[in-house]
Amino acid sequence: MTTRRRVAREFTPPPLTRADVEAVSKQYDEPIWLRQARLEAWAQYEALPMPTTQDEAWRRTDYRHIDWGSAGALLSPNGGAFDDIPPENRDPLLGEERGGLVAFVDGKPVHDEIGEVLAAQGVIFMDLRRAAREHADLVRAHLGTRAVPPDEGKFAALNAALWTHGVFLYVPRGVQAALPVHSVFYATHPGALIGRVLVVLEEGASVDFLHETLSPTLGADGSYIGVTELIVGDDARLRYVALQDWGLNVFEFSHQRARVGRDARLDWITGQMGGKFLKAFMEIELDGEGAWGRMSALYFPADTQFMDLDTQQNHNAPHTTSDLLFKGALKDHARSVWQGMIKALPGAQKTDGFQANRTMILSRGARSDSIPGLEIQANDVRCTHAAATGQIEDEVLYYLMSRGLPRAEAEKLVVDGFFVPVLDRIPFENVRERLLAHVERKLLGA
Amino acid sequence: MSATLEIRNLHVSVEGKPILRGVNLTVRQGEIHALMGPNGSGKSTLSNTVMGHPAYEVTEGEILFDGVDIVGLEPDERSRLGLFLAFQYPVAIPGVTVANFLRHAINARRKAENPEDKGISIPEFRKLMMEKMETLRMDRSFAGRYLNDGFSGGEKKRAEILQMAVLEPKIAIMDETDSGLDIDALRIVAEGALTLHERIEMGILIITHYQRILNYIRPQVVHIMMDGRIVETGGPELVEHLEEHGYDWLREKQSNGA
Numbered sequence: 001m002t003t004r005r006r007v008a009r010e011f012t013p014p015p016l017t018r019a020d021v022e023a024v025s026k027q028y029d030e031p032i033w034l035r036q037a038r039l040e041a042w043a044q045y046e047a048l049p050m051p052t053t054q055d056e057a058w059r060r061t062d063y064r065h066i067d068w069g070s071a072g073a074l075l076s077p078n079g080g081a082f083d084d085i086p087p088e089n090r091d092p093l094l095g096e097e098r099g100g101l102v103a104f105v106d107g108k109p110v111h112d113e114i115g116e117v118l119a120a121q122g123v124i125f126m127d128l129r130r131a132a133r134e135h136a137d138l139v140r141a142h143l144g145t146r147a148v149p150p151d152e153g154k155f156a157a158l159n160a161a162l163w164t165h166g167v168f169l170y171v172p173r174g175v176q177a178a179l180p181v182h183s184v185f186y187a188t189h190p191g192a193l194i195g196r197v198l199v200v201l202e203e204g205a206s207v208d209f210l211h212e213t214l215s216p217t218l219g220a221d222g223s224y225i226g227v228t229e230l231i232v233g234d235d236a237r238l239r240y241v242a243l244q245d246w247g248l249n250v251f252e253f254s255h256q257r258a259r260v261g262r263d264a265r266l267d268w269i270t271g272q273m274g275g276k277f278l279k280a281f282m283e284i285e286l287d288g289e290g291a292w293g294r295m296s297a298l299y300f301p302a303d304t305q306f307m308d309l310d311t312q313q314n315h316n317a318p319h320t321t322s323d324l325l326f327k328g329a330l331k332d333h334a335r336s337v338w339q340g341m342i343k344a345l346p347g348a349q350k351t352d353g354f355q356a357n358r359t360m361i362l363s364r365g366a367r368s369d370s371i372p373g374l375e376i377q378a379n380d381v382r383c384t385h386a387a388a389t390g391q392i393e394d395e396v397l398y399y400l401m402s403r404g405l406p407r408a409e410a411e412k413l414v415v416d417g418f419f420v421p422v423l424d425r426i427p428f429e430n431v432r433e434r435l436l437a438h439v440e441r442k443l444l445g446a
Numbered sequence: 447m448s449a450t451l452e453i454r455n456l457h458v459s460v461e462g463k464p465i466l467r468g469v470n471l472t473v474r475q476g477e478i479h480a481l482m483g484p485n486g487s488g489k490s491t492l493s494n495t496v497m498g499h500p501a502y503e504v505t506e507g508e509i510l511f512d513g514v515d516i517v518g519l520e521p522d523e524r525s526r527l528g529l530f531l532a533f534q535y536p537v538a539i540p541g542v543t544v545a546n547f548l549r550h551a552i553n554a555r556r557k558a559e560n561p562e563d564k565g566i567s568i569p570e571f572r573k574l575m576m577e578k579m580e581t582l583r584m585d586r587s588f589a590g591r592y593l594n595d596g597f598s599g600g601e602k603k604r605a606e607i608l609q610m611a612v613l614e615p616k617i618a619i620m621d622e623t624d625s626g627l628d629i630d631a632l633r634i635v636a637e638g639a640l641t642l643h644e645r646i647e648m649g650i651l652i653i654t655h656y657q658r659i660l661n662y663i664r665p666q667v668v669h670i671m672m673d674g675r676i677v678e679t680g681g682p683e684l685v686e687h688l689e690e691h692g693y694d695w696l697r698e699k700q701s702n703g704a
């Protein structure tokens with residue numbers, strides 16, 4: 001007689017070690033303080049358990065199918081070059097003028113350029129490792145100290161210990177950057193890609209920033225362990241557009257947080273298109289009185305893609321405003337999870353928080369879950385949320401088709417229209433067009 | 447060659463419930479017909495069935511366009527043959543501007559004719575759209591609004607006629623286009639339809655409850671529908687008779703005949 005046993009797979013960590021941390025630090029000839037920070041983060045990483053589906057934030061988010069054998073080995077550059085990045089992802093954002101472009105392939109810097117205009121304004125935009133040497137004080141003061149500390153979570157700690165590449169954007173006090181800047185993280189083969197984004201805007205500064213993470217479909221599982229830190233000083237204004245288009249076997253685990261100062265404005269827009277699995281924590285801390293923060297997302301998983309977007313809008317001061325609009329379309333057997341929390345601290349009076357997650361289910365097998373939440377400790381606030389899941393209505397399709405549009409095209413028009421409120425928030429025409437083209441490919445793809 | 451829409455002994459059910467019970471009606475290009483009848487008699491059901499709405503099931507009979515039965519065709523195929531329906535209740539398409547939609551509609555036609563077609567050029571399209579909007583006295587800003595989204599009743603009807611003017615169908619059904627229009631708008635819209643009738647011989651089946659629009663768009667033939675059948679067909683004088691006497695005499699005539 002044979003007994004069948006179900007193999008209960010574990011939430012295992014990637015096979016990385018302290019020796020890897022030392023090797024990474026040594027390889028880049030880093031300053032001592034950074035090496036120390038990495039080792040401390042590694043200790044924190046080791047002390048934290050791997051998240052499991054027993055944890056509230058991970059309840060619907062099972063990653064046990066990841067093959068750490070390929071996805072957990074630090075990616076080695078292997079000769080990847082700037083030209084490997086698809087041209088549309090490295091084109092200038094506005095006409096011919098370029099504010100700056102920083103690009104990495106497999107974690108290696110392949111392009112590190114800031115245009116004359118921004119350089120003359122005193123804007124710093126560069127490879128984060130270079131910045132750690134050339135602008136040590138600035139980087140040291142902000143890296144993992146204010147927005148995403150290493151003990152934020154297992155993957156945040158892993159990132160802090162082992163990040164291999166990053167981009168640093170700094171806009172000095174009172175400077176309105178005349179041009180947008182653009183960075184790209186690209187991968188050409190499977191492995192663990194560990195990257196960071198650090199943005200610091202001093203008081204009264206302003207800038208538009210596009211950050212892209214992408215890869216083609218890789219031969220085996222890959223991972224991106226990411227941290228994004230956006231520090232928006234008093235009266236500053238940041239428009240941050242983040243596009244994710246990983247290949248279909250990439251798992252992303254990322255922690256992203258913005259801190260917004262007094263009377264500052266943060267406009268954060270994300271397009272989530274690729275990957276096999278995504279767990280992204282995206283949080284806005286409205287720290288200063290009068291701070292304003294907006295978070296918008298456009299996501300479109302198809303096939304068996306899984307996306308979990310976990311957001312927080314934290315009102316830590318009075319007269320703060322937050323506005324979240326997420327729009328997702330789901331096709332085939334895709335799944336999405338959105339959990340969103342609005343918090344208002346005691347004292348955060350006269351705050352106004354709004355969140356809406358709307359999804360459109362395009363196939364029977366697709367599913368989306370919305371879990372909105374409010375945690376209000378102040379008494380004079382206005383916080384509201386909305387979540388809705390729908391399908392393309394027959395009446396709408398019929399109407400469009402009655403004007404001669406074939407069904408597939410009518411569907412595309414409806415989905416485009418559905419995404420328009422988020423697309424309209426993206427300040428770059430070519431990025432909007434690229435996203436629409438992506439939506440079209442996904443809709444028409446079998 | 448002029449196109450013909452021929453409806454023969456059409457029976458239609460919705461969710462198993464019979465609505466149309468043997469409708470016969472023929473509209474040729476160049477002709478104007480009016481279709482009147484009490485609320486719920488089946489006029490919109492007929493329009494939507496001709497256009498191919500998926501909820502309406504043809505249980506018997508035929509709809510021929512130029513002699514070919516179109517019952518099995520998708521709405522877009524019917525549209526590209528040259529049929530048009532100006533809806534009684536146009537639906538809103540959030541996020542899709544009037545201009546964007548019109549351009550897609552034009553290009554879908556061009557593509558169907560020639561798969562190699564690259565689509566209408568932006569300047570050519572703008573010119574066409576502005577021209578049509580001007581004849582319908584529509585404000586330029588209209589082109590940038592989301593189709594029917596937050597439109598007033600009258601704006602929706604005007605947008606329907608704008609689409610008709612751009613698509614230039616061979617035969618158009620106008621389902622209560624007059625309802626919701628103010629007196630000036632009614633005249634403008636009616637003139638828009640008449641222009642198409644005169645210029646490209648667009649055939650019109652106009653559904654209405656009132657005489658007013660028919661003073662502009664003068665039908666040669668008037669049909670009256672009751673309980674899913676056309677019970678009376680006559681000349682324009684029928685309209686006046688209805689205005690005066692309502693439908694009771696027809697109901698009586700029906701029950702006497704039965």
Ligand SMILES: Nc1ncnc2c1ncn2[C@@H]1O[C@H](COP(=O)(O)OP(=O)(O)OP(=O)(O)O)[C@@H](O)[C@H]1O
Pocket residue numbers: 460461465483484485486487488489490491492501534
């Ligand atoms: N989609 C539908 N589902 C259920 N019933 C329907 C549907 N469409 C039409 N009906 C029914 O069919 C009958 C005819 O409706 P229809 O809309 O065709 O009338 P009408 O002549 O256009 O009326 P009106 O003058 O009020 O516009 C009505 O009883 C209506 O309730």
Ligand SMILES: [Mg+2]
Pocket residue numbers: 489490491534621622
């Ligand atoms: Mg009707």
